[in-house]
Amino acid sequence: MSLSYDVDAVVLDIEGTTSATGFVVDVLYPYSRSRFGALLSQRGGDPDVQRAVAQVREELGDPHADAAAVEKALNSWLDEDRKATPLKTLQGIIWSEGFARGDLVSHFYDDVVPRLRAWHAAGLRLYVYSSGSVAAQRAWFTNSPEGDLTSLVSGLYDTENAGPKQEPESYRRIAEATGVAPSRLLFLSDRPGELDAARAAGWHAVGIRRPGEPYYEQGVGDHAQAGTFDEITVSRSTA
Numbered sequence: 660m661s662l663s664y665d666v667d668a669v670v671l672d673i674e675g676t677t678s679a680t681g682f683v684v685d686v687l688y689p690y691s692r693s694r695f696g697a698l699l700s701q702r703g704g705d706p707d708v709q710r711a712v713a714q715v716r717e718e719l720g721d722p723h724a725d726a727a728a729v730e731k732a733l734n735s736w737l738d739e740d741r742k743a744t745p746l747k748t749l750q751g752i753i754w755s756e757g758f759a760r761g762d763l764v765s766h767f768y769d770d771v772v773p774r775l776r777a778w779h780a781a782g783l784r785l786y787v788y789s790s791g792s793v794a795a796q797r798a799w800f801t802n803s804p805e806g807d808l809t810s811l812v813s814g815l816y817d818t819e820n821a822g823p824k825q826e827p828e829s830y831r832r833i834a835e836a837t838g839v840a841p842s843r844l845l846f847l848s849d850r851p852g853e854l855d856a857a858r859a860a861g862w863h864a865v866g867i868r869r870p871g872e873p874y875y876e877q878g879v880g881d882h883a884q885a886g887t888f889d890e891i892t893v894s895r896s897t898a
């Protein structure tokens with residue numbers, strides 16, 4: 660099926676949409692799990708670590724939770740695949756260092772990068788909105804199998820600078836920040852709750868359903884859907 664949109668910008672979810680959930684869960688999650696302890700014990704004075712630890716303690720309802728309790732909470736959120744902001748902040752620190760040192764290279768489905776290049780060349784602006792932190796997103800796009808893709812992307816949004824992905828207010832905030840009218844924004848995601856929230860904010864939304872992804876069977880509700888980015892035509896009228 661082919662879908663066509665006349666918009667000014669496309670906003671991309673990462674996991675399940677541009678990239679495989681399996682890669683995140685099987686490669687990135689263990690990489691962060693084995694490094695939380697060292698990060699907490701050796702770099703507790705780093706402002707980003709401090710802020711994340713305070714958020715974990717708040718979530719636990721224990722302002723005095725020690726490093727072991729914080730690490731335990733992070734690991735159990737990892738097990739649940741809970742997209743908690745402090746977990747994502749700390750993972751982002753660990754992953755960006757792993758990408759920089761060459762331990763990690765990101766993953767994109769085969770159809771994605773050619774489409775992003777074509778949309779960008781056609782004058783579309785591209786943004787990312789992911790539960791992964793802005794630091795993680797930057798490292799992800801910098802260290803792709805096809806080299807540095809950051810020049811394709813005009814802005815990065817996460818649950819810290821935009822808010823939760825299932826709330827319309829977050830999409831209103833992103834529209835405001837980008838200066839693009841909601842009706843000129845297209846959001847691509849694998850999760851129906853995120854698509855619902857984008858639509859409630861006045862955006863166009865397309866559900867990406869890729870075989871083998873966790874949301875493939877559940878589907879994307881009553882949203883338009885595509886199996887790959889090749890099924891989506893995006894243009895930008897100048898009228």
Ligand SMILES: CSCCC(=O)C(=O)COP(=O)(O)O
Pocket residue numbers: 672673674675683687742747788789790791792795796799824
């Ligand atoms: C480079 S972001 C790493 C993936 C991740 O941790 C994540 O939570 C992605 O969630 P998304 O909102 O992109 O589905």
Ligand SMILES: [Mg+2]
Pocket residue numbers: 672673674675676848849850
């Ligand atoms: Mg996703």
